[in-house]
Amino acid sequence: MKEKTNTIFGIYPVKEALASKVIFDKVFIQKGVDSDKIENLIKDLERENIAVSIVPFEKLNRLTKGNHQGIVAVTSPVAFHSLEDVVEKALANKKNPLFLILDQITDVRNFGAILRTGECTGVDAVIIQKSGGAPVSGDTVKTSAGAIFKIPICKVEHIKDAIFYMQGSGITTVAATEKTQTDIYSLDLTMPLAIIMGSEEKGVSKSVLNLVDQKASLPLLGEINSLNVSVACGAFLYEVTRQRRL
Structure with a gap:
């Protein structure tokens, strides 16, 4: 090796x-x-x-x-940002900021792809946990097509702490999960928003699902019952973009 x-x-x-x-x-x-x-x-x-x-x-x-x-x-090829500073700045400068919280995404290619889509859809920051997730490495830079240098990344001790902080700041939290009958297209996504995406194998953890304001799924019309997490994240983010352009 x-x-x-x-x-x-x-x-x-x-x-x-x-x-x-x-x-x-x-x-x-x-x-x-x-x-x-x-x-x-x-x-x-x-x-x-x-x-x-x-x-x-x-x-x-x-x-x-x-x-x-x-x-x-x-x-790490990039410096990490303070969650509090990033949220405060976004709320001060934008009417409806958008955040991504990644709950134990472990594949560096998925991480990079999510960063790339996040930058393209105007995400204000990506929040990850200090332990258990994919590394912020040269592979991340390559897969993100350089988006990693353009979007702030915040590291927190626990994802739940980030969710509590978002909610306390007036930001609605929405978890992407198949464990709900509510699909993403039936929700209003025009307010200050944080979308939570779960790990490749387990999805958003149960303890996190118990905390969020809303849960949303994507309709699956074929025989396969799940999407790649970076693809699902793209679908969520572009539905946010669509609603905010109306």
């Missing part, structure tokens, strides 16, 4: 990158590693609100062939 250019591995390189204010997307630590230096580095990373995942030795070996010393960091 070819070594990825967006990884930094080894205790001292990661420590130096952190001190140099390199933007991290995720940091992977070997499960069971016994090192005071790594323990201290974990504390430094957490102090900077950088997501740390404990993973098997084999995971690190897949990320790099080098002597990783039990730690591999994945850097």
